[in-house]
Amino acid sequence: MNNQLKLELLNHEYWWGGAVSDGVSMPYGNSEFARQLNPAYTPNQANPLLISNKGRYIWSDKPYNFEFRDGFLNIFDCDGEINKGEGFENLRAVYSAVQERYFPAKGQMLEPLMFTAPQYNTWIELMYDQKEDKILEYAEAIINNGMPPGILMIDDNWQEDYGVWEFHPGRFQKPKKMIERLHELGFKVMLWTCPFVSPDSATYRLLADKDYLIKNKNGSIAIREWWNGYSAVLDLTNPHAVAWYKSKLDYLVNEYGVDGFKFDAGDPMYYRNDDQCEISIHANEHAEYFAKFGMQFTLNEFRACWKMAGEPIGQRLCDKLHSWDTNGLGSLIPNGLAQGLMGYAFTCPDMIGGGEYQNFIANSERLDQELFVRYAQCSALFPMMQFSAAPWRILDQEHFQYCLAAANLHQQFGEEILALAHHAADSGEPIIRHMAFSFPDEEFARVNDQFMLGDHILVAPVVEKGAIERIIHFPVGTWQGDDGSIIEGPCKLNVHAPLSRLPWYRKQS
Structure with a gap:
């Protein structure tokens, strides 16, 4: 088995691939660069693919690590066979070849409204204070300020607990009527969800008894630290656990009229290669199983993914800072381009202004209005655009009008973007x-x-x-x-x- 490779770089050869968050460092080849994909501890999508403008590619069904050093591309620490191809005319030709061979387009589409209108997320505006009255106030303010309705995402903390996918009764008195009102205003509604389960809860005990939770290598239930504390993790290789999770989300659809879900926190970093599951898989593959679960809903969004190129999945860039540099606005274009060249066509930049909430809070008293406008403009002709912080609230009238113009431009291009999305679904092209x-x-x-x-x-x-x-x-x-x-x-x-x-x-x- 060929599980390592050393490839001499050609003159003026440039490469793309690996991890989307490295888009700011692409193309590779002009300087030294290294990335670990085995496993992929990055905050965004990844794919075991490298392609060059000289018509060459590297692919493996398993993760690997790679580096560009001293005029060579080195592939190593691969658990499977490394496939190399060459002789294709250019970047487009080699992309087409690997896409057709390794992640062929499925011909399946997402909800059209994801492309034809802006998206609005309640995260930065409300953070953990997700309440019925505040969500309705936010939605009505969108309309009253002349912005076009679209997708409304209700973010984390609408639920009773992690793993208890029911509206919190203290914060939502009439959730069904709330969603009916949001529909009347012209929105489709998504709810935030994750594969985690809070320990020391009735749900945890139920799922532990049913053996639906991932275990450590020693056989005890794994409790993993993530940004909201410590939780157990659903074993999505177990079809019974999948059916349980699906039943909870289907209930929200059927009982309340929810249209889709934002699937968050399924990053490979929360798994281990030696975890005990129904099916023994690599840490990266847990993100793949999560995506396969979520794409049962045509209205979906993911931030972390592995080897799911060509699938009908909405792929958002990871949370960005409220900054101009390559941790903020400067990353949107190169990382968005990286998504496309890795086969993730249905892309969305991060929340306009930056979605990394701690950084946004830290800058809340000195928000850069120019930066916010340029974020909106940069997002306007992406396949999707997403607001969170209310521009009419945090900007003066002049800067708000520029953001409104960007939202309207996206809507004006909506049918053209939608046609390109259909083309991507059928052809696999970005x-x-x-x-x-x-x-x-x-x-x-x-x-x-x-x-x-x-x-x-x-x-x-x-x-x-x-x-x-x-x-x-x-x-x-x-x-x-x-x-x-x-x-x-x-x-x-x-x-x-x-x-x-x-x-x-x-x-x-």
Whole structure:
């Protein structure tokens, strides 16, 4: 079995793949880089795939570690066979080949509203204070401030406890009427859920007796630390545990009219390779089982995933900081492009303004309004966009109007984005595409701050503080801008982009 590999890099060869959170370091090959995928302790999606602009690829059905060093790509610590391919014409050709072979498109779609309208999450606005009256107030404020309705996600702490998927009676008096009202306002409603179960509870004792919980290597029930404390973990390799979990979510759908779910906290970091489960699997594969469970609902969202490219799953980027750097706004485009090149087409950037709540709270008295606007603009022509903090509350009127314009732009492009989503479901091609994917012959491999929406819309958000202009790389062809300008490519231009403008261009020929 070939479970390690050393590959000499070609001249001007660049690579993408591995972990989505490393998109800010892609393309690899120009400097030293290393990543552990065995197991993948990263906060976002991952895939055991590496592809290059010179038409080469690496794939394994099992996780591996890799490094770029001294002109070589080294693959090691793989539990399975490493597959190498070469001879494909360019980045698009090699992506198409590996996608067709290893994660073929299923032809299945998500809920269309995920693409045609903005999403709104209650997390930053309400955090752990999820209450019926406040959720309705938030939803009605969205409408009253002229923003288009879309998906409304009710985040963590709506439930009685982890593993008790019922509305908390102290915070929700009439949850069914609440959801009916949200539907009347034009929203579809998602609820937050996770595979964890609070210990020292009746549910824990029930599931322990049924042997539905993951055990440590010594046979005792595993209690894992995560951001909300310590919990047991459902064994989703056990079909009876899966059926129990599904029955709880189906009840919420049938009894209250819930439309879908945000599936959170299924990261590989909460599992061990030697955990005792119904089926013996690698730590990464638990995230895969969680995703397979969640995609039973056409309205779903995941943040962590493994080897589920090509599947009908909404994939959000991990929580970002309220910052301009590569832990914040600066990561949205490169990491979103990485998602697409790993086969995760149905992508959503993080909550606008940054969804890492502790950082957001720390900055709450000095929020950067310019940053918030540029977050919204950068998200507007992604496949999905998601608000959480209420822009009408935290911004002055001028900055709020810029965010409103970004939300309206997304809605205006809704049917076009939806058509690209259908195409992605059928073909496996990304919705937002790296410049080197759409124009492989024009040396765009290292252009990471603009993207293509399909093959005909070039999007170039401003992602630097204080900037009112930016350099845009135009491929060959005629491009008509949002400002009415006509650009003949190929060329590189410095374009005027005040805070009121998200530069985008449509290919005419």
